[in-house]
Amino acid sequence: MEKKKIVSIEDRIPKLKQARKKKANRRLLFYLSIFFILISIIVYLQSPLSHIRTIHVKGNTFLSDESVIKQSNLTNNQNIWTIDKKASEKALEENPIIASAKVNRKLPWTVSIIIKEYERVGYLQQGTNYFPILGNGTALQSMKQTSYNGDAPLIIGFNKEEYLHRMTKELEQLPKAIRKLISEVHWTPTKENQNKITLYMNDGFLVDASIQNFAENMKIYPSIVTQLDDDSKGIIHIGAGAYFESFNKK
Incomplete structure (x- = not known):
């Protein structure tokens, strides 16, 4: 049998003291670190650094x-x-x-x-000046232009703010690809229909439409044009239904 080594209590006491001292030092270092971090945060918050x-x-x-x-x-x-x-x-x-x-x-x-x-949906023409107009109907008076470069539709004849706001909102909802096809939007109200508008398109067609549900109704415009002959010119009526009326009545 192997003999077990017996360690006397006198030998253990110094080791226990040393272990306790190390533990106390670690605890002190931890609290000091927390203290300095808190001091640094306070200094940062109170100084121009923050x-x-x-x-x-x-x-x-x-x-x-x-x-x-x-x-x-x-x-x-x-x-x-x-x-x-x-x-x-x-x-x-x-x-x-x-x-x-x-x-x-x-x-x-x-x-x-x-x-x-808000997205720019067109230009508002006032006399010889042109103002970018946003989807909420705001005309940017500070960005007045004396010439029109054709990068967005001209909005003409809307002398009632209510109808202008409705029109710009519809233009904002219209897909950009279709909006780029529009050259001019004219407000052409009648006694029976105050929402009536006439559009001049960049491809030579005219569009007879209404402000109401314009963005939704106008989405079919590209598919209508693809069904027409290349030399066809006329008015495309878009509303509850859609049909083409040629300029050449014959």
Whole structure:
């Protein structure tokens, strides 16, 4: 039989003391680390290190970065942790050009503003001037043009704001590929139908339609045109039904 080695209590006491000392040192180091981290956080929050240094703006086409930042009420002197993101977003969305806004923190000192502007659906003609007009009916007076470049439909004759807003809303819902085919949209109301409109298309056709459900009804336009002869010219009537009326009555 092997003899078991017997360790006396005198030999164990120094080892126990050393183990307890190591454990106490580790605990002290842990608490000191927590203490210094908390101190660092307090110093960061109270110092200019936590102030906004950079504000990035994305998604703007019609508005400048400076005007977006100004309307958000954010400044470089603000603490990044005290900004009211919801209040800034609400302030931005009061702008008739902005459809939605999102404000995000990007540590340590950057804020990003992401906006979505209403889409430009055409140009409003007033005399010899042309103003880009958005899907909510807002005409951008500050972006006046004296010439028309044809990159969006001309909107003509809408002297009642109610019908202008309805028309721009329908144009916004219309697929871009079809909207690009439109050269001019004229409001041509009659006593019986105040929603009547006439469209001049880039491919030479005229379209007789109504503001009501225009975006939905106009989706069939490309398929109608493909069924016509290449030399056919006339009026395409789109409404409850659809039919083609040739300029050549014969």
